Amino acid sequence: MAGKVVTISSGKGGVGKTTATANLGISLASLGKKVVVIDADIGLRNLDIIMGLENRIVYDLVDIVEGRSKLRQSMIKHKKFEDLFLIPAAQTRDKMAVSPEDMVKLTDELREEHDFVLIDSPAGIERGFRNALEPADEVLIVTNPEVSAVRDADRITGLIEAAEKGPGRLILNRIKPELVKKGEMLSSDDVFDILGLSIIGIIPEDELVLSASNSGVPVTLNTDSKAGMAFNNVARRLTGEDVPFMNLEDDPGFFRRLVRLIEGL
Amino acid sequence: MTSLLNRLFGRAKKGSGATAKNRLHFVLQHDRIHLPPQRMEAMKREILAVIVKYLVVDQDRVEIALEQRDRSHSKLVAVIPFAKEKQVQIELGPAVAAGGSDSNGAGKASEAVSDDDLREEESSDSEVGEPLAEADETSKSDTDSEEKDDKKT
Ligand SMILES: Nc1ncnc2c1ncn2[C@@H]1O[C@H](COP(=O)(O)OP(=O)(O)OP(=O)(O)O)[C@@H](O)[C@H]1O
Ligand SMILES: [Mg+2]
Numbered sequence: 254m255a256g257k258v259v260t261i262s263s264g265k266g267g268v269g270k271t272t273a274t275a276n277l278g279i280s281l282a283s284l285g286k287k288v289v290v291i292d293a294d295i296g297l298r299n300l301d302i303i304m305g306l307e308n309r310i311v312y313d314l315v316d317i318v319e320g321r322s323k324l325r326q327s328m329i330k331h332k333k334f335e336d337l338f339l340i341p342a343a344q345t346r347d348k349m350a351v352s353p354e355d356m357v358k359l360t361d362e363l364r365e366e367h368d369f370v371l372i373d374s375p376a377g378i379e380r381g382f383r384n385a386l387e388p389a390d391e392v393l394i395v396t397n398p399e400v401s402a403v404r405d406a407d408r409i410t411g412l413i414e415a416a417e418k419g420p421g422r423l424i425l426n427r428i429k430p431e432l433v434k435k436g437e438m439l440s441s442d443d444v445f446d447i448l449g450l451s452i453i454g455i456i457p458e459d460e461l462v463l464s465a466s467n468s469g470v471p472v473t474l475n476t477d478s479k480a481g482m483a484f485n486n487v488a489r490r491l492t493g494e495d496v497p498f499m500n501l502e503d504d505p506g507f508f509r510r511l512v513r514l515i516e517g518l
Numbered sequence: 519m520t521s522l523l524n525r526l527f528g529r530a531k532k533g534s535g536a537t538a539k540n541r542l543h544f545v546l547q548h549d550r551i552h553l554p555p556q557r558m559e560a561m562k563r564e565i566l567a568v569i570v571k572y573l574v575v576d577q578d579r580v581e582i583a584l585e586q587r588d589r590s591h592s593k594l595v596a597v598i599p600f601a602k603e604k605q606v607q608i609e610l611g612p613a614v615a616a617g618g619s620d621s622n623g624a625g626k627a628s629e630a631v632s633d634d635d636l637r638e639e640e641s642s643d644s645e646v647g648e649p650l651a652e653a654d655e656t657s658k659s660d661t662d663s664e665e666k667d668d669k670k671t
Contacts, residue, residue, distance in 0.1 A: 404542065437534050439535050439542075443539045
């Protein structure tokens with residue numbers, strides 16, 4: 254099996270990389286794919302918490318790379334999905350403990366037995382990002398509809414292209430449709446115009462993301478969550494399926510419905 | 519399509535979202551060519567200072583601006599209208615430095631433009647209309663010197 258390595262990056266911190274990685278991992282697993290998610294944010298371990306696996310950790314990424322543990326025994330199996338595994342970041346080491354070559358070696362091994370290897374990149378453009386970028390077959394760039402986040406997404410896009418890993422695809426996270434409608438927020442069209450990247454996902458702001466991280470059960474497992482549904486769609490697009498973008502507005506109102514009707518003709 | 523219809527029905531954006539977009543366009547243009555706005559302005563002044571040494575141009579209508587189709591296709595486009603209604607359009611690639619090899623043949627032209635020169639040029643802005651004849655002479659003498667150069671080689 255020649256699995257695909259997908260790196261989730263952003264430039265700016267706190268825009269939703271870890272949230273996206275956890276949810277895509279779960280969505281892909283629920284589509285029947287064999288998946289490993291790697292937390293590459295050494296020193297700031299997070300993905301285990303978001304996935305609700307923090308109490309099962311024995312070994313971490315640095316243990317694997319430094320040969321203290323076997324790959325198999327270091328991968329933490331998800332509670333719900335047989336074929337979803339986590340490789341946690343080391344919490345007490347720094348980014349220099351792992352090199353880009355280490356990551357290539359590790360993911361080459363993981364590729365053999367999995368359909369997808371997702372890497373949660375740390376924020377920034379330094380070593381941790383390089384570690385996450387080097388083994389990537391494809392890069393997803395997470396951003397928010399906000400000037401500074403989009404600017405950093407552009408910066409990272411340049412670095413991804415320079416490393417010949419481009420073009421990345423964009424996940425636009427935390428969209429508030431009512432603000433976009435009022436003209437008080439960048440729309441997905443705006444961000445597309447500015448960055449010129451194709452968009453693989455538009456994820457709405459959703460309070461359920463917070464409760465999901467409180468409970469360690471990602472929103473994709475919550476059928477009421479619009480963000481969860483949007484992440485599911487991203488996962489399907491990652492597998493090559495052509496999925497239309499969902500309507501993010503609650504009650505479109507008569508006029509909008511009419512407009513949509515006309516558009517659909 | 520959606521945005522088109524939105525615009526059609528007068529739902530075009532006017533709020534802070536549009537401001538955000540404009541600010542991003544501006545900041546990314548400069549990020550992408552690694553030239554901050556202030557240095558870009560200085561460069562424009564230098565380019566103009568060189569041009570007015572040779573040509574009588576309509577300085578008020580000179581436009582030197584960055585054009586960007588996407589992140590890997592940027593170019594600097596200069597529109598330099600002559601004072602006498604003629605108009606030339608010069609396209610300069612981002613890598614072309616001011617005072618490049620073209621001007622070497624023209625003797626004085628290859629002099630670097632110092633800050634002092636810039637200030638002089640600026641201060642003479644007000645007399646744009648006047649020194650037409652003078653400028654014509656300058657361009658004649660330039661062709662003269664080029665001819666001399668040609669004879670030498
Ligand atoms: N769609 C969303 N709706 C609401 N809240 C969200 C959404 N996406 C992310 N968040 C919240 O944003 C915060 C940052 O998310 P996350 O930790 O995934 O970002 P990150 O890019 O991984 O951050 P870092 O750069 O620190 O690693 C979290 O509190 C998360 O709950
Ligand atoms: Mg994170």
